[in-house]
Amino acid sequence: MPPIEFKILILENSIIIQKGIYRIFIESGFNCSIFFATNLDDLKHTLKSREIDLVISNVSFFFNDINSLKLLKSHFPDTIWTGFQYSYSENQLLQEFSYVFQINDNQDTFISKVKELTQEDSNSDIAHTVNLTTREVEVLKLLVVGFSNKEIADKLNLSIHTVNTHRKNITQKSGIKSLAALIIFAVSKNYIHIDSLES
Template sequence: MRTKNRLNKRILNIAVLEPSQIIFEGLTNILSKSGCYFKLFRLDSLAEIENLYKAEKLNLVIINPTQIQNRTREFTSIKKNLTEIAWVGFVYTFIDNHLLSLFDKIIHITDSQESIVDFICRLVKEEHHSSQLNEQEPLTDRETEVLKSIVAGLSNKEIADKLFISIHTVISHRKNISQKTGIKSQAGLTIYAISNKIIQIEDYQS
């Protein structure tokens, strides 16, 4: 395992299933130039992935597709259970297209270091954004009621009358909603409410 670590930086946990020591070291060298902070784990088989995920919360698994050639059912099952992981095939020999289609992303040995590094850095940003969303403070019941009223197009006074609260309290709730969701516009809050199942799209359309 090789580690590149800094205090207060997000660490990307990467596992590599690659039988060639030379190829593995080449990948390690490329990843070290990404400017990202990561822990790198070398796998000997597919069977290790689930236990390693439980221990280290893997973000990315890079696999030589030949390692799943006769184990596609096992790979598909693992991938289905571990949906948070990005599954990447690293190709340097001819591989059947069906096998390649099982991966989320394919990188080739002929790809430039820049394109591979760019992919890793984008993944880090996506993971950071996902982490921020997961840590988002939930809306209170009252804030949810106010949100539904905002989406319905009610004014502050109409919301106050409907919920039997003061306009000042409505404004305070709206401020809290914007801070928690990071959204200020009615259109944006509508999308937020639908995606979080606070309202049904059919109700909004009616």
């Protein structure tokens, strides 16, 4: 299997720090593409257009605005959210990140932590990509023949929240987001037959 190239997004205003982190990645030989954002709009745009694996954010972007971070995390649950700080930050904010780097971390510590975080994620991906769970297949089958989340929840005796979680997992494992494309995915995996679909 070819090595996986990770997509890393750095949210930072300072060009010096941006370049510093970039250089650390380049020198380490870590297989990744690096993207930069200098504000939250840029961040959102890149998160939408690229499947970012890891965000490294200057925590100060979320000072007094912890809810924006929570919202972003919920919209992009497959992304690992890390921070780095070079001034005092509230614990409540720091706890929202999977890990917080310090400005005085050395190069090796920094890279090995990134590897650890992305490795965990890729392992879990490999474990999940093979097949959907029985429940996820049930949700997918109902979804592609036109049932709404609410109807699926009622049919399978689940909460809508659980149905949503299954949908997110299906998308994460398949890489397919739109319903129209999920239909083709479901046919390709023999979860449904083309004849069972309405024209």
